Each structure stands twice: as structure tokens, then as C-alpha cells.
Amino acid sequence: MMTTNAATIGIVGLGTMGLGIAQVFAQAGFASIATDAHAPARDSARMRMEQALTARVTAGKLTPQARDATLANLHIVETLSDFAPCDLVIEAIIERADAKQALFADLESILSAQAILATNTSSIPVASIAATAKHPDRVLALHFFNPPTAMKLVELAPHAGTAPQAIACARALTETAGKTVIQCPDRPGFIVNRCARPYYGEALALLEEGHPATEIDAAMMAAGYRLGPFALIDLIGADINLAATEGLARAMQDHPRYHVFASLKTQVASGHLGRKTGQGFLHPNTTEARANPAIAQRIEATLINEAAWLLAEGGTTPDGIDTAMKLGLNFPRGPFEALAHYGKPAIRATLAALAAAAPAPLQPRYAPAPFLTE
Ligand SMILES: NC(=O)c1ccc[n+]([C@@H]2O[C@H](COP(=O)([O-])OP(=O)(O)OC[C@H]3O[C@@H](n4cnc5c(N)ncnc54)[C@H](O)[C@@H]3O)[C@@H](O)[C@H]2O)c1
Incomplete structure (x- = not known):
């Protein structure tokens, strides 16, 4: 049954990983605000998610009501300023430290002081992404696996300066979305x-x-x-x-x-x-x-x-x-x-x-x- 969760999740980057991560949270009942720098990725996102969900309906694995409720939780927006209500933002953009740092700097000027900034990086040290943040204590990695909808595992990698409160909150939200969260050090390749x-x-x-x-x-x-x-x-x-x-x-x-x-x-x-x-x-x-x-x-x-x-x-x-x-x-x-x-x-x-x-x-x-x- 669809649950309603009070927290709001943001997803930046609607490629292979971002769209799947958005589906994971939307399906779990979270309002999910998502964007992409590339207009065609934004414009096609709802249709791509609908196709993925409809395939599950056809296979008898999802009810049409659950599909519609998931799509109703997805809010595709054009600008980062619409991310203001987010409690957790997960970035799944290009794998470049400077791009991720610039995105987090923009988000820090928009989000509340408690909001968590999570990177889905596979290879960039979390500490180096956090190094340029105003509040590095709220930066951590939530590393999803491909495809995020099917893979149960999420590696949670804090850096040395991540606040325990941010770790606990990111874990709770991701577990509520149905994932098994395993904490690991900010070391190359995680686990x-x-x-x-x-x-x-x-x-x-x-x-x-x-x-x-x-x-x-x-x-x-x-x-x-x-x-x-x-x-x-x-x-x-x-x-x-x-x-x-x-x-x-x-x-x-x-x-x-x-x-x-x-x-x-x-x-x-x-x-x-x-x-x-x-x-x-x-x-x-x-x-x-x-x-x-x-x-x-x-x-x-x-x-x-x-x-x-x-x-x-x-x-x-x-x-x-x-x-x-x-x-x-x-x-x-x-x-x-x-x-x-x-x-x-x-x-x-x-x-x-x-x-x-x-x-x-x-x-x-x-x-x-x-x-x-x-
Ligand atoms: N593909 C995988 O198997 C996998 C697994 C785990 C982690 N990751 C990581 O997830 C991240 C995304 O990977 P992907 O495979 O989904 O990439 P992708 O190329 O499929 O999607 C990236 C999306 O981000 C958008 N984008 C790029 N720069 C942006 C910016 N500055 N602001 C907003 N949107 C921007 C692009 O337009 C694109 O739609 C990377 O950090 C990657 O290392 C990938």
C-alpha cells in the first residue's frame, strides 16, 4: 500500500541513475522534486518513468493506482529554486568534482540549514566534494546501484566531517524508501x-x-x-x-x-x-x-x-x-x-x-x- 511520507526529496540529474532514484522515493510516497540541466532530459522524464511503471503494471507487479500515485509524487521543475522545501537532495549528475561542488554551492543558498546534500558519485572522494561546501557537515554519499529501482543496496559514505544527525537522517529516509543501507568509509570504490x-x-x-x-x-x-x-x-x-x-x-x-x-x-x-x-x-x-x-x-x-x-x-x-x-x-x-x-x-x-x-x-x-x- 502507498504510504505518505512527510519529507521531501530532491533529485538532480535525470539520467540512468537519477530517474531511477526519483522513482524509488516517489514510489515510497515521498514528494520528489527533480530536475536536469538538459531540457530534453527534463521534458522526457515523466514519460520515461511512466513507461517503466506501466511495464510493471503489465507484468502484474504493480497496480495502476500505485503507478498513478507514484507519478503524482513526481514534480519535474526547471530551476533549483524550486528545491527549497527539500529535506534531502541527491545528485546524480555528471561524474565531475567541479560540477558537483558547483551544484552543492547553488543548493546551499536555496535549502534550509538542516537539509542533507547527498552525492551518488562512484569514484570522487566525498571529502573533496564537501571541501567547498559552506556546511560540509551535511554532505555525504548515498551510492545507489544500477538499476536503482531493482537493486536493494545503497552504500552510505560519510566523510570525516559529516554530522551524525545527517547520517542518521539520510539512512532513515533511504530505508523508508525500501533500501538496505550499509555504511562504509569514504574510500575508493566504497565496498x-x-x-x-x-x-x-x-x-x-x-x-x-x-x-x-x-x-x-x-x-x-x-x-x-x-x-x-x-x-x-x-x-x-x-x-x-x-x-x-x-x-x-x-x-x-x-x-x-x-x-x-x-x-x-x-x-x-x-x-x-x-x-x-x-x-x-x-x-x-x-x-x-x-x-x-x-x-x-x-x-x-x-x-x-x-x-x-x-x-x-x-x-x-x-x-x-x-x-x-x-x-x-x-x-x-x-x-x-x-x-x-x-x-x-x-x-x-x-x-x-x-x-x-x-x-x-x-x-x-x-x-x-x-x-x-x-
Ligand atoms: N550508471 C551507473 O551504473 C552508476 C552507478 C552508480 C553511480 N553512478 C553515478 O551517478 C551519477 C550519474 O550517472 P548516470 O549514469 O545516471 O549518468 P547519465 O549521463 O545517465 O545522467 C546524468 C544526467 O545529469 C545531467 N546533468 C549533467 N550535469 C548536470 C548539472 N550540472 N546539473 C543538472 N543536471 C546535470 C545530464 O543532462 C544527464 O541527464 C554519476 O556520478 C555516476 O558516477 C552511476
Whole structure:
């Protein structure tokens, strides 16, 4: 049943993410005020949301009344001055720090002193966006996943100066909109985009050692993962995966844990990017190889280690990381649940063997996080 919520939510940017985020809040009964700098994006927004909702009505997943009530909660406006009543504004504009800073400066002159400014950035430090704000204590990240309407997870990343009141309020509003909110530190990739890296990276290391992609994918599927690393890269696009890997490597000062393997660059250079080009690492084939549990243990050991390094940086919990990885990536178990399955001694032994076998520049890749040696 449709609820009515007193708070008013603002959304700036009506592209892939912004329109979905607006739908999430409007559907939960919040008055949702939204805009976009680009007139065609504004003008088409209501129709795009109506089409998305009508498809759900046709599929029998939504009543026509709920669709109409959602659309009635959506208010597309032309200027930011119409955002004055908002309690929380989420920006989903272009991924550029200067653009986000300028937007927040404009909003600060319009909103009440208590209103929260949330960024949906995937890669810009929240602290750097907050740095130019008059009231940085109300700035934080609410990182939604694509598509926001279907993905349950939202990562909430405050920066060091975010007020506890702003964190609590952003969490409460986003939870009321039906999302599972996991708090994490203002660190590159937050939880999911960072802790997922070894799933691809260690698979590429195995590939370069001579294991076929089919064998690697089969091992992970036998371990319960819905898609193997190469099927997942084919789905996302090798170019997108490479850009995400390189971005995180840069943000983490090129630490070997984020090593950009040559086989990924070669794949992108070949133009065989995955489903979208008709051919990828595996696509259009699927895997029929026999499962090798040692491969699954190796990849999970590096997933566990990355999660344990993030844990050492503070601002999150093992449960939070596990939940984020299951909801954000559809993983069958979180890294700390996998650790409980193998035990710390087995994971330490796996990492030590990998370090011993790795070429010297990659050895620090397998250094165990403090949590694993405690
Ligand atoms: N696409 C994803 O999978 C995804 C996932 C999580 C987070 N994000 C982040 O969400 C944000 C938006 O991504 P997207 O994929 O929706 O982009 P998009 O290109 O689909 O949409 C961005 C929209 O913002 C508008 N815009 C740009 N500058 C503006 C400004 N100054 N003021 C108002 N509107 C402006 C554009 O006209 C466009 O309609 C980015 O920060 C991105 O990193 C994206």
C-alpha cells in the first residue's frame, strides 16, 4: 500500500541513475522534486518513468493506482529554486568534482540549514566534494546501484566531517524508501566496487598462468556464484571493467592488489568486449569445464583479503561488507562468510603460497590483512 511520507526529496540529474532514484522515493510516497540541466532530459522524464511503471503494471507487479500515485509524487521543475522545501537532495549528475561542488554551492543558498546534500558519485572522494561546501557537515554519499529501482543496496559514505544527525537522517529516509543501507568509509570504490576487484583480477592472473576461462568460470559457478568472472566481464563489457580497474588502481596508488592485468588490456584492444560486441572472453560460449575447487578457494582467498584490508581502514563491519557484496553483486556469500567456511589458517596458507609463486612485483598483492593474522 502507498504510504505518505512527510519529507521531501530532491533529485538532480535525470539520467540512468537519477530517474531511477526519483522513482524509488516517489514510489515510497515521498514528494520528489527533480530536475536536469538538459531540457530534453527534463521534458522526457515523466514519460520515461511512466513507461517503466506501466511495464510493471503489465507484468502484474504493480497496480495502476500505485503507478498513478507514484507519478503524482513526481514534480519535474526547471530551476533549483524550486528545491527549497527539500529535506534531502541527491545528485546524480555528471561524474565531475567541479560540477558537483558547483551544484552543492547553488543548493546551499536555496535549502534550509538542516537539509542533507547527498552525492551518488562512484569514484570522487566525498571529502573533496564537501571541501567547498559552506556546511560540509551535511554532505555525504548515498551510492545507489544500477538499476536503482531493482537493486536493494545503497552504500552510505560519510566523510570525516559529516554530522551524525545527517547520517542518521539520510539512512532513515533511504530505508523508508525500501533500501538496505550499509555504511562504509569514504574510500575508493566504497565496498562493492572495491571488494569485487579480486573476482576479476585473480581470474585474470589464473588466465595468464594458462588456465582456460571456461575452467575458471566453472570453478566459481560450482562454488555457488551465479556468473563466473569471465561471464561477468562479458556482461559488463571488458572496456567498462578495464576503466573501473584502472580507476581504482590509480586511486589506490597502483598497489599490486589492484594490478591491471595485461590480458584485460589485450582483450579490450582486440575489440571483443563481450555481449555488446557479440564476442568476449567466453561469450557466446558458456562453460562446461569440470570444476576445480582450488581455483574457487584461490579467488575467494583474495576476495576475503581485500575485504579484510577494507575492514582495517575502519568505518564498516564484516556483516556490512558481507551484506553489501551479496546485494550489490548477487554473490552467494560474503567474504567473511567464506572466511568462516575455510578458516583463517587455510586462507593464510593460500595467500602465502600465492605470494611465494608470484613474480616479485606482484608478491605484495597477497600480503594478508591484519584481521587474518590476529
Ligand atoms: N550508471 C551507473 O551504473 C552508476 C552507478 C552508480 C553511480 N553512478 C553515478 O551517478 C551519477 C550519474 O550517472 P548516470 O549514469 O545516471 O549518468 P547519465 O549521463 O545517465 O545522467 C546524468 C544526467 O545529469 C545531467 N546533468 C549533467 N550535469 C548536470 C548539472 N550540472 N546539473 C543538472 N543536471 C546535470 C545530464 O543532462 C544527464 O541527464 C554519476 O556520478 C555516476 O558516477 C552511476
